[in-house]
Amino acid sequence: MTAGIRHEDLRRRNRAMVLSSMRRMGQPSRTEIAAATGLSNSTISAISAGLMQEGLLLEGKSEMANAKRGRPQVALELNPCACSIVAVVLSLNSLSAALIDYAGSVVMEGHKRIPTLTLGKDALVAELLDVIRSLLRHRKEKAERVIRISIAIQGITDCAEGTMLWSPITAHTDIAFGRIVEAEFGIPCTIENDCNMIAVALRWRTPERFRDNFVSLLLSNGIGMGLFLKGQLFTGTRSSGGEFGHMMHRPGGALCRCGRRGCIEAYAGNYAIWRNARGGGGDDLPIADISQSEMRHLADTARDHDGPEREAYRRAGEAIGYGLGSLFALVDPAPVMIVGAGAEAFDLLERPMREAIARTVGGQNASDLTFDAEPNELPLTREGCAMHALTFIDHEIFSNGPLPLERTKAA
Amino acid sequence: MTAGIRHEDLRRRNRAMVLSSMRRMGQPSRTEIAAATGLSNSTISAISAGLMQEGLLLEGKSEMANAKRGRPQVALELNPCACSIVAVVLSLNSLSAALIDYAGSVVMEGHKRIPTLTLGKDALVAELLDVIRSLLRHRKEKAERVIRISIAIQGITDCAEGTMLWSPITAHTDIAFGRIVEAEFGIPCTIENDCNMIAVALRWRTPERFRDNFVSLLLSNGIGMGLFLKGQLFTGTRSSGGEFGHMMHRPGGALCRCGRRGCIEAYAGNYAIWRNARGGGGDDLPIADISQSEMRHLADTARDHDGPEREAYRRAGEAIGYGLGSLFALVDPAPVMIVGAGAEAFDLLERPMREAIARTVGGQNASDLTFDAEPNELPLTREGCAMHALTFIDHEIFSNGPLPLERTKAA
DNA sequence: GTCATTCTTTTTCGTTGCGAAAAAAAGATA
DNA sequence: TATCTTTTTTTCGCAACGAAAAAGAATGAC
Numbered sequence: 053m054t055a056g057i058r059h060e061d062l063r064r065r066n067r068a069m070v071l072s073s074m075r076r077m078g079q080p081s082r083t084e085i086a087a088a089t090g091l092s093n094s095t096i097s098a099i100s101a102g103l104m105q106e107g108l109l110l111e112g113k114s115e116m117a118n119a120k121r122g123r124p125q126v127a128l129e130l131n132p133c134a135c136s137i138v139a140v141v142l143s144l145n146s147l148s149a150a151l152i153d154y155a156g157s158v159v160m161e162g163h164k165r166i167p168t169l170t171l172g173k174d175a176l177v178a179e180l181l182d183v184i185r186s187l188l189r190h191r192k193e194k195a196e197r198v199i200r201i202s203i204a205i206q207g208i209t210d211c212a213e214g215t216m217l218w219s220p221i222t223a224h225t226d227i228a229f230g231r232i233v234e235a236e237f238g239i240p241c242t243i244e245n246d247c248n249m250i251a252v253a254l255r256w257r258t259p260e261r262f263r264d265n266f267v268s269l270l271l272s273n274g275i276g277m278g279l280f281l282k283g284q285l286f287t288g289t290r291s292s293g294g295e296f297g298h299m300m301h302r303p304g305g306a307l308c309r310c311g312r313r314g315c316i317e318a319y320a321g322n323y324a325i326w327r328n329a330r331g332g333g334g335d336d337l338p339i340a341d342i343s344q345s346e347m348r349h350l351a352d353t354a355r356d357h358d359g360p361e362r363e364a365y366r367r368a369g370e371a372i373g374y375g376l377g378s379l380f381a382l383v384d385p386a387p388v389m390i391v392g393a394g395a396e397a398f399d400l401l402e403r404p405m406r407e408a409i410a411r412t413v414g415g416q417n418a419s420d421l422t423f424d425a426e427p428n429e430l431p432l433t434r435e436g437c438a439m440h441a442l443t444f445i446d447h448e449i450f451s452n453g454p455l456p457l458e459r460t461k462a463a
Numbered sequence: 464m465t466a467g468i469r470h471e472d473l474r475r476r477n478r479a480m481v482l483s484s485m486r487r488m489g490q491p492s493r494t495e496i497a498a499a500t501g502l503s504n505s506t507i508s509a510i511s512a513g514l515m516q517e518g519l520l521l522e523g524k525s526e527m528a529n530a531k532r533g534r535p536q537v538a539l540e541l542n543p544c545a546c547s548i549v550a551v552v553l554s555l556n557s558l559s560a561a562l563i564d565y566a567g568s569v570v571m572e573g574h575k576r577i578p579t580l581t582l583g584k585d586a587l588v589a590e591l592l593d594v595i596r597s598l599l600r601h602r603k604e605k606a607e608r609v610i611r612i613s614i615a616i617q618g619i620t621d622c623a624e625g626t627m628l629w630s631p632i633t634a635h636t637d638i639a640f641g642r643i644v645e646a647e648f649g650i651p652c653t654i655e656n657d658c659n660m661i662a663v664a665l666r667w668r669t670p671e672r673f674r675d676n677f678v679s680l681l682l683s684n685g686i687g688m689g690l691f692l693k694g695q696l697f698t699g700t701r702s703s704g705g706e707f708g709h710m711m712h713r714p715g716g717a718l719c720r721c722g723r724r725g726c727i728e729a730y731a732g733n734y735a736i737w738r739n740a741r742g743g744g745g746d747d748l749p750i751a752d753i754s755q756s757e758m759r760h761l762a763d764t765a766r767d768h769d770g771p772e773r774e775a776y777r778r779a780g781e782a783i784g785y786g787l788g789s790l791f792a793l794v795d796p797a798p799v800m801i802v803g804a805g806a807e808a809f810d811l812l813e814r815p816m817r818e819a820i821a822r823t824v825g826g827q828n829a830s831d832l833t834f835d836a837e838p839n840e841l842p843l844t845r846e847g848c849a850m851h852a853l854t855f856i857d858h859e860i861f862s863n864g865p866l867p868l869e870r871t872k873a874a
Numbered sequence: 875g876t877c878a879t880t881c882t883t884t885t886t887c888g889t890t891g892c893g894a895a896a897a898a899a900a901g902a903t904a
Numbered sequence: 905t906a907t908c909t910t911t912t913t914t915t916c917g918c919a920a921c922g923a924a925a926a927a928g929a930a931t932g933a934c
Contacts, residue, residue, distance in 0.1 A: 056480045056500035057473055059890060059921040066891090069467045083911065089467035092893050097913060122910025123900045265700045282700060288795035289676045289693060298824035299789035302714070303781070310824050370714070378710035378789060384699035413709035413721050470892045470919060477920090494882065503922050508884060533881025534929045 063099075066091060068451035070099050071108070074130050075156070075446060079112050081125030100128060106454040108134045108154070130155040135445070136196045138187055138239075139437040140203040141430060142180065143246065144168055144221045144273065144341060148430060149183045151191055151198070152438045154445075159196075160187060168221040169340055176222060180229065181236055188237065199449065201233055201241040202441035204249045204433050206276065209292045214243045217291060220274045220309065244440060245292035246270070246433050248285055250391055251278025253436030261424070265386040267379070269296065269372070270429060271394020271401075273322040273341060274309065281383055297321065299378060301371045306334025319371035322347055322393065328364035329354075344393060351397040365397060369404030376405070377412025385414065387422045391432060395425035474510075477502060479862035481510050482519070485541050486567070486857060490523050492536030511539060517865040519545045519565070541566040546856070547607045549598055549650075550848040551614040552841060553591065554657065555579055555632045555684065555752060559841060560594045562602055562609070563849045565856075570607075571598060579632040580751055587633060591640065592647055599648065610860065612644055612652040613852035615660045615844050617687065620703045625654045628702065631685045631720065655851060656703035657681070657844050659696055661802055662689025664847030672835070676797040678790070680707065680783070681840060682805020682812075684733040684752060685720065692794055708732065710789060712782045717745025730782035733758055733804065739775035740765075755804060762808040776808060780815030787816070788823025796825065798833045802843060806836035 066089070073080065073088045080088070086096045103109040112127035132153035140149040145168050150161035166179050180203075188198060207219025214230015233241040247270045254262040262268075264283040270276040275297030279286040287293040297317035298310055305314035306324065313334075318324050323338045329350055354361035376388065390398050402423060410418040426432065477500070484491065484499045491499070497507045514520040523538035543564035551560040556579050561572035577590050591614075599609060618630025625641015644652040658681045665673040673679075675694040681687040686708030690697040698704040708728035709721055716725035717735065724745075729735050734749045740761055765772035787799065801809050813834060821829040837843065 054480065054483070056477050056502035056506075058502070059473070062468055062470070062473055062920095063891065066467050069465065072465070081911080091467035091469070093912075094894080094914080095467075095892060098891080101913090120910075121902045121908075123898095123912070124902095125911065288793070289797065290795045293793065293795060295792040295824060298792045300785045300823055301711075303712075303785050303819070303822070312822055312824055314822075315824065374711045374714050379793070381706040381709045381711075382699070382704065382790070382793070384701045384704060386700065408714070411714070411723055411725075412711055413706060413723055413726065473891095473920065492882080504883070505885080505923080506921060509920085512884090531881075532879070532931045534883070534927095535931095536882060 064451045066095065067099055067103065068447045070096065070103065071130075071446040071450060072443065074109070074128065075443065079127040079129045081127060083125055085128075103450075106450075107131055108450055132157060133196060134450075135199045136191075137200040137202060137438065137441045137445070138184055138198055139434050139441060140180065140184065140201065141246065141433045141437060142168075142203060142205045142221065143430070143433075144206065146430070147179055147183055148434060149187055150434055150438070151187045152442070153196065154442070156438065156442060160191060162187060169223070171222070173222075173224040173227060176224070177227065177229070177232055181233065184233065184237065198237075198239055200441050200445060201237070201239050202244060202437050203229055203233070203241065204244050204246045204437040205229070206246045206274070208295065209243045209245050210290065211243060211287070211292060212290075214241060216243060242441070242444075244437060245276070245278075245287075245294075246429075247276035247278040247294065248287065248292060249278070249434075249436030249440060250429060250432045251280055251285060251436065252440050253432040254278075254389055255280060256435065256439050257432075261387055261422075262389065265384070266389065267376070267386055268389040268391055269394075270392045271320065271322075271372075271390060272392045272429075275317045275320055275372075279383075296375060296379065299375050301374060307336070307338065309338040316371045316375045320368040320394075325364045325368050326350065328367055329361040331360055347393060348396065351400060354397075354400050362400070365400040366404045369401035370408045372401065373405035373408025374412065377409050377414040380409075380414025381412065382414075385417070385421055388424070390423060390425045391427075392429045393427065395427040398423070398425040475862045477506065478510055478514065479858045481507065481514065482541075482857040482861060483854065485520070485539065486854065490538040490540045492538060494536060496539075514861075517861075518542055519861055543568060544607060545861075546610045547602075548611045548613060548849065548852045548856070549595055549609055550845050550852060551591065551595065551612065552657065552844045552848060553579075553614060553616045553632065554841070554844075555617065557841070558590055558594055559845060560598055561845055561849065562598045563853070564607065565853070567849065567853060571602060573598060580634070582633070584633075584635040584638060587635070588638065588640070588643055592644065595644065595648065609648075609650055611852050611856060612648070612650050613655060613848050614640055614644070614652065615655050615657045615848040616640070617657045617685070619706065620654045620656050621701065622654060622698070622703060623701075625652060627654060653852070653855075655848060656687070656689075656698075656705075657840075658687035658689040658705065659698065659703060660689070660845075660847030660851060661840060661843045662691055662696060662847065663851050664843040665689075665800055666691060667846065667850050668843075672798055672833075673800065676795070677800065678787070678797055679800045679802055680805075681803045682731065682733075682783075682801060683803045683840075686728045686731055686783075690794075707786060707790065710786050712785060718747070718749065720749040727782045727786045731779040731805075736775045736779050737761065739778055740772040742771055758804060759807065762811060765808075765811050773811070776811040777815045780812035781819045783812065784816035784819025785823065788820050788825040791820075791825025792823065793825075796828070796832055799835075801834060801836045802838075803840045804838065806838040809834070809836040 069089050073085050082096045086093050108131055110129050110131045112129045132155040134154040136153045147166050148163045151159040153159050162183055205216050206221055208217045210217055215228045218225050230241045230243045251268045254268055266280050268278040277294045277296035279294050298315045300314055301316045302314040306318040308315040308318035322342045326342050327336050350361050354365050480500050484496050493507045497504050519542055521540050521542045523540045543566040545565040547564045549562055558577050559574045562570040564570050573594055616627050617632055619628045621628055626639045629636050641652045641654045662679045665679055677691050679689040688705045688707035690705050709726045711725055712727045713725040717729040719726040719729035733753045737753045738747050761772050765776050
């Protein structure tokens, strides 16, 4: 049973509306916000006045270099000092964190290489806490309250519980990162799937192409997917969902890292390509990690001449293509962004992918399909993680009114 | 850019809220509605007064047989005479239509067997118009305004355009049933996918099991799916979506009715089971229609002794199982309802289905999965079609206020 | 049979939030 | 300097909600 709408909800939603317009539009004037939201000028004026009094908005000094007649518009902007967040990206052998202000700028960042595969559970948690702690300790402005910590992790997460259920970066499972971080710092913490955050970032970066419906595929040792449908991030009903890499490609086929047989990943993950190129059968146990240079070498060999390497990439592209075909049977075709190490070898993958897709119902008009490739996933992941947390704050925290504790220390 | 909320939207949404509570709860009192919606008593009183004045609601005479003290609650109910709709189900060789009043009761119905496969395009349209026309002509109360016609069709539909894009019941494609019906009767008409309507009906019938997340699979000559996720009917971004039957089962495998190879349907559709049981290879062209009695005979043989028939059912169950595994990799597992002729053979399918699912990541804890079977799909389809149209009316028409034309002829 | 009790529904009143329109502000242009 | 143009703020009226009081409609106690 859906709940009715109270009168007070109205202001809350419209405040959230204004904040999200601000975040999208950068430095809009009140009039522009009014036009974007469809609300009247007076309403925007009232709401923005409130937001400014609460310290969330600033009147920009930049006089909006419009050479128009009439009273010049005054630019508004999100107040960077209103609060800040910490975005953490934990991936294979890499731990990266950044302090981000309310306007979305990186204030400080840290990166550390850690052997995630061999670290114990406690040591892994300790490293994570450490990176966050040093960010919190060294920030300049004490007044900048950090009100949220968001962690993007490769693997399956339970967002509601703040738990990492399973991840390829460690043998340990069911680590309640969220609860642990909250207990340590007293700051709300959420856990997100890395591929979902990549999709969020794409939407911010390239809205003209990746807006309401699109797919982002992360090709590395494993295969991950982020999916937007009808303008909404698609997640599972309980878990982070969208385990594209473990859709079935060939029943009873090659051995996958997950222990089953025939998953897409068992044909298209780095380890699978490596295995096929080396002539290993599908029964060989998956290798935990293939170095980037080794994969590059493999790709170069495949480019150079026909042989097992090229065939391995062909089979990978085929698996991904059929998978996309099945996906598109369910949701209609959409633009695809290939992210991660696999994007470097996209020239080897594209053709077999397109051929496979064209053999599916989902791939009707497969030639219309657009693919883009972006090898560097870390910046995307962090950006998405940050924007996800900030928009959450806009909608769930600041739409309700001022923060409970006092904000202005000066004066 | 999402739109801001105006003041007038508030009342509209809350009216819709009250109407949907009414529809779900049957004959609730104002107090019960207030509790369900979270709105205050006074608001519900005001809204229901308005709805009664507009003729949408009635105060029930039934004195709500509560033996409690205090002022007795007075039951409200949807006014059956407020309007009515026509729900049409067009499936293989069968055309069925019903006139449904605003409270959801069937006022009149008609059914006709027509040879959909051999009829020409115009003849098919003529039959459809004919059934609707006779319902409209013979209804008793002229005052009962029919304000919507909803057609459920097997196949792929474009809901926005009101077009049937492709259907197994006829060789003709791209028939704009919606526009044609609207032009003929001057009544808004929508086209829906039959499996989606089945899912809608299940949600109404058995909300305790099929509520927020569930799958309904229609197993007949083709394979269709209806899917609810997070309480929302899942549809494609453009088409009706959810073409489960054309997800890829075995790349390059058996020939499917859609012209591709290896679709789930090419292993689990009636024609595929028949083909496998008869020892025909996967290269044989699919048969358009297998009679129900023939399929029953096939199933009986499979039950009786091991042999090609049983093997055919095993392969069908396997294909469906792997498909569900892939689906559940994307959306997390959910209860499944098997509908249609295939439900009669569910005893033959269940075991291979469960075995296949257990071999997928999506099928973790496959033993928890629940399956139900309901052979008779027509009543479900019609019920879903009707409820879908009625809830649409609640939300989009009546939430805006009284209908433009006068409603009360009496007095 | 009358009155107290109990619960539902309606009414009254105060508050909030929106939009329209008027007023004020801040330049550009003549 | 006066006029024009556009933005922003202010004022005012209206719609909708909730709280609380009042009215209504029964049951149960005496």
